[in-house]
Amino acid sequence: MDEEFTEPRFASRGRAYVYVLPCRDEDLLKIGFSREPLQRFRTLHRRFFEFFDLERGLLVEVDRVAHARRIERLFLTSWIEQRAPAPLVVPASAAGHTEWYRGIGDEVTSLAHQLARDEGLTLHHPLRPWLAAQLSQRADALYDWSERMLAEASLEREHAGLPGSGPMELALLDTLAMCEATGLPLTDLLPESVVEWYRYGPHRGLYAP
Numbered sequence: 001m002d003e004e005f006t007e008p009r010f011a012s013r014g015r016a017y018v019y020v021l022p023c024r025d026e027d028l029l030k031i032g033f034s035r036e037p038l039q040r041f042r043t044l045h046r047r048f049f050e051f052f053d054l055e056r057g058l059l060v061e062v063d064r065v066a067h068a069r070r071i072e073r074l075f076l077t078s079w080i081e082q083r084a085p086a087p088l089v090v091p092a093s094a095a096g097h098t099e100w101y102r103g104i105g106d107e108v109t110s111l112a113h114q115l116a117r118d119e120g121l122t123l124h125h126p127l128r129p130w131l132a133a134q135l136s137q138r139a140d141a142l143y144d145w146s147e148r149m150l151a152e153a154s155l156e157r158e159h160a161g162l163p164g165s166g167p168m169e170l171a172l173l174d175t176l177a178m179c180e181a182t183g184l185p186l187t188d189l190l191p192e193s194v195v196e197w198y199r200y201g202p203h204r205g206l207y208a209p
Contacts, residue, residue, distance in 0.1 A: 016068035018060040018075065020112065021052040021127075022105050028084055031075045031099050031108070033068040038134060043094040046174055049131070049181040051089070056105065057127035060112055071115060078111065079104045132182040139189050142179070146172060146194045157202065165203050173203060 017037050021044070022029040030052075034040035037059060045051040062068050076099060084102040086095035101108075109125070116123035124130035135142065153169040160166055165173065176198050179186060186195050 016062050016065045018062070018068050018071045018112075019127075020058050020075070020108055021048075022056040023087065024051060024053045027105065028087065028100060028102050029105060029108070030086075030096070031072065031101065032096055033065075033072040035065070038131070044090050046170075047177065049178045054128040054131065054181070055126045056109070058109065058112055058123060058125035059127060059130055060116060061122040061124065074115075075108055075111070079107065128182055131178075132184055135179055135182060135184055135189075142175075142189055143191065146176070147191050149175075150191075150194050150197055169203060173198070 016033060016035055018031075018033045019037055019040070020029055020031055021041070030044065032040065041048040041052070060068075060071055062071070079101055082101045082104050083098060084100045086092075086097055086100045112123060112125065115121060149168055149172040153166070153172055156162070156166040156168045172194075176186065176190070176194070179189065186198065190198075
């Protein structure tokens, strides 16, 4: 299925980011780097905004990939003895099995703040405002995409004979839930028909917002 069609794209415009993503319900976190953090987060968990703690998560923003790799390497090698297995719910293809750590949340956060001060880097901590800003900057694309996806999701539910939500509906539900989780006002960003469907549509009960 065409990813460009099923999900809106949120490009990082050439920047590179080192991320720290703590799990919400346990003392476990993921370290990595990406040119497109939103897309990377979604490979880790389709509802990453619920699985990870956005208040404790962070991004270090740099100008070059080589710089991001250097910082990532520093983070990955500073606590080798605290490495832990990836959660089973994270797809094996995306997990990065040497990039999960237990019991280092305070330490890696302090190191990120120190690097940002010493090297004059931009630090996004907590992560939620950065996510909200990324989505807000693409409000026009989100408006059109959500309207198109609602039409496709309705056709999918009507004709595919699926017992529950199909791929189109799930993609739309996850994106709208992400917007809501970052504090964005859905009524200002989306067509009225999409907001109405999200609140009261046939998916409600299984995937209720």
